[in-house]
Amino acid sequence: MERTTVDLWVGVFVALGLAAIFGLALKVGNLTSSNIGDTYTVTAAFENIGGLKPHAPVKSAGVVIGRVDGIVFDSKDYEAKVTIKLDKRYQFPTDTFANIYTAGLLGEQYIGLEAGGEEVQLKNGDKITHTQDAVVLEKMISQFLYNKASDTKSSESTKAAE
């Protein structure tokens, strides 16, 4: 085969390969969404994080404004210490409320931030003090059953008293 034809085809081949890797990175992967520009870091302590994982989104009003950077167990307070990276463009007051929510019934877990009314804004390295743990389904069910049992017991006792 002609020399230039071979070169042309190999060039097309390599270009296609690079395009495929770029396509995978941008269209399939999260290279674009994880790249949120300048960030600042805050921490939050939770008693139970449920299934929260690193890289999970941090949302406020449903908009992704940051990502979970890391999760470590704090053996002093027996709590999970979650490091959050927030986009520099978004500032939150110091009494912001951090909740762990689940997207849908079986979806992934994310952190939702609800702004408070304080004048002072969170700075790099600050700690969010108001947190709410992840909902653990087993706990909820056992609580529900316990309440149900105590309800029937009390109604029975009132019946007996009558």
Next chain:
Amino acid sequence: MFKGLQSTLVGLGHRAIEGVWRIGAAARLFFYVWVYLFESFKRPRLIVREIFATGVLSLLIILVSAFFVGMVLGLQGYNTLQKYGSSEAIGVLVALSLVRELGPVVTALLFAGRAGTAITAEIGLMKATEQLSAMEMMAVSPVARVIAPRFWAGVISMPILAALFSMVGVLGGYFVAVPIIGVDDGAFWSQMQASVDFRDDILNGVIKSVVFGVVCTMIALFEGYDAPPTAEGVSRATTRTVVNSSLAVLALDFILTSFMISV
């Protein structure tokens, strides 16, 4: 009885020695390929020609099978996922299974069948017709002139082919999920982007494909180089290339995966 036991043991010993000898010979060849690394990059034209033979000519089979694999994944995944009411997760399923596993592994298997056999047969025939000996007589190292360019061509082609496989496979899954089944277009891509991580998934897939490229090309080269210089020897070597490459790829895939997924 005693004679039978003795001959069994002799056979076992013979096989063990031959196995060790082959591993040693393969390692030696691998070492020489590295020694002639810069030598072969001094003549990039040889490598370009081999990339054409191994990579470009494998393009059609890789792309067509990728599209069909993606479509099958889309159909099968939808069938199961819609039972749990989460058919939007089809994009995640297709993308993750392609990028992490099927892309590198199926590409490597096809590569061994399409390009590996060609390399083995070509080198085996070169040896049978004493072309390699002729080169040595002219003080041209056959490793530098024949083996090393093919090795680098295979190592370069494999990741490109695997990336193309994954991309076309995702498009195949998209083709089944969105226009045919009617999954929402936005949910397909956004759920995929939310769950596929560039480093953990895509880059690990690329690493896998590079490793498979090294292994498949090396097995093909060694089997050709080591083939008995007869018609039967070359045919056996070609068969061994496919069998050994496939086994090596599947076994290595398990090992690599267990390293990449921290349990």
